[in-house]
Amino acid sequence: MAVVLTISETVTGSNVSDSLAGGSVGLDFGQVTNGQFAPLISQAANTGHQDIFIRHDAVVDPITDVKFYISQFSGTYGGANSAAADFTTLSNYGAADAGANANNADGLSRGLHIDMDWQVSTANQFSYSREATGQKRIFGKDYTGKDGLSLANAFDMHVDAASYWNGSSEVDATTPVTGQIGKSSDTVLGNRGHIRARTYLHTAAVDGGILQFDVVASYAYTA
Amino acid sequence: MEKLATDAGNRWLFRWIFHYADHKPAKVGGWHPAARLEDMATVQSRDALALVMIEGKHFTSKEQRYFAEATGEDFINIQHLAIHFQSAGLVRTHVYGMRIIHRHGIISCFENGEVLRDDRHYTQLNIIMPESTRF
Numbered sequence: 001m002a003v004v005l006t007i008s009e010t011v012t013g014s015n016v017s018d019s020l021a022g023g024s025v026g027l028d029f030g031q032v033t034n035g036q037f038a039p040l041i042s043q044a045a046n047t048g049h050q051d052i053f054i055r056h057d058a059v060v061d062p063i064t065d066v067k068f069y070i071s072q073f074s075g076t077y078g079g080a081n082s083a084a085a086d087f088t089t090l091s092n093y094g095a096a097d098a099g100a101n102a103n104n105a106d107g108l109s110r111g112l113h114i115d116m117d118w119q120v121s122t123a124n125q126f127s128y129s130r131e132a133t134g135q136k137r138i139f140g141k142d143y144t145g146k147d148g149l150s151l152a153n154a155f156d157m158h159v160d161a162a163s164y165w166n167g168s169s170e171v172d173a174t175t176p177v178t179g180q181i182g183k184s185s186d187t188v189l190g191n192r193g194h195i196r197a198r199t200y201l202h203t204a205a206v207d208g209g210i211l212q213f214d215v216v217a218s219y220a221y222t223a
Numbered sequence: 224m225e226k227l228a229t230d231a232g233n234r235w236l237f238r239w240i241f242h243y244a245d246h247k248p249a250k251v252g253g254w255h256p257a258a259r260l261e262d263m264a265t266v267q268s269r270d271a272l273a274l275v276m277i278e279g280k281h282f283t284s285k286e287q288r289y290f291a292e293a294t295g296e297d298f299i300n301i302q303h304l305a306i307h308f309q310s311a312g313l314v315r316t317h318v319y320g321m322r323i324i325h326r327h328g329i330i331s332c333f334e335n336g337e338v339l340r341d342d343r344h345y346t347q348l349n350i351i352m353p354e355s356t357r358f
Contacts, residue, residue, distance in 0.1 A: 214309075
């Protein structure tokens with residue numbers, strides 16, 4: 001049976017449905033100021049992020065090979081330039097990211113960052129040291145050939161993104177596997193992926209306006 | 224991952240076929256993901272399973288041909304390959320390929336006609352070329 005994902009902002013929510021410029025719906029990260037990140041609560045405290053939950057309706061087996069990549073915006077474009085130009089801009093931001101601080105204190109971070117550890121502490125979230133473990137990824141940045149810009153070069157969902165919603169609280173999956181999300185009752189693999197995302201802008205950025213792009217989730221399921 | 228064949232510029236749909244050694248009729252999946260549990264590959268009998276195949280149908284010309292095969296012994300599963308995205312307010316799932324999971328490797332068929340083999344054993348996972356030429 002066809003397996004459909006639900007990608008939500010809350011642990012049991014419906015598909016993301018923010019109204020976007022141009023008329024489409026999706027996920028609005030909000031406005032980001034030069035030298036900061038969004039969503040932002042406190043730059044000094046490294047707080048503020050966008051939660052993204054991924055779950056599915058498979059009834060036979062877990063889904064496997066869950067990966068993420070960005071592509072050109074496929075909705076009705078309402079940004080400041082064009083969908084193609086925005087994809088190039090975001091890709092280039094990731095490739096040029098030279099930041100060293102999770103909170104962009106040095107003003108050199110840019111692009112779309114994800115932290116695939118649903119339990120990461122506030123102090124450590126989006127830390128650059130987490131790139132070595134595969135927990136943090138920046139779309140457009142090269143990680144030994146994987147840059148998150150295409151299906152072929154998509155980023156694997158890290159095991160630390162796997163969580164289990166037991167009906168009242170979110171707990172850790174007991175033995176998660178990279179890129180796998182279990183069925184609704186699966187406490188071992190977990191029944192959702194939970195990642196955090198931020199958009200960063202470097203201090204020297206000159207382009208203003210709305211940037212639009214797609215984040216695509218790919219996966220495999222039992223036929 | 225070894226690229227075995229490319230038929231770029233095309234778009235193919237795929238279905239699975241199970242051939243049995245004891246003259247039981249073959250089981251054949253649909254061109255789209257099964258709507259019922261009993262039509263899924265995973266619930267079909269594995270007794271005397273001799274050969275598992277992936278057949279493709281060209282989206283526009285309707286030409287049909289076999290893309291891949293694997294021995295029934297050590298066969299694990301068939302999977303659809305899919306992406307999830309939202310466009311113009313609609314949540315969409317696009318199936319872009321099918322693959323055979325086998326104890327000796329994985330062979331994946333993509334909608335553009337490309338076939339990739341995570342190669343571990345040549346004799347048990349085969350790509351089938353248009354003229355049935357086999358590697």
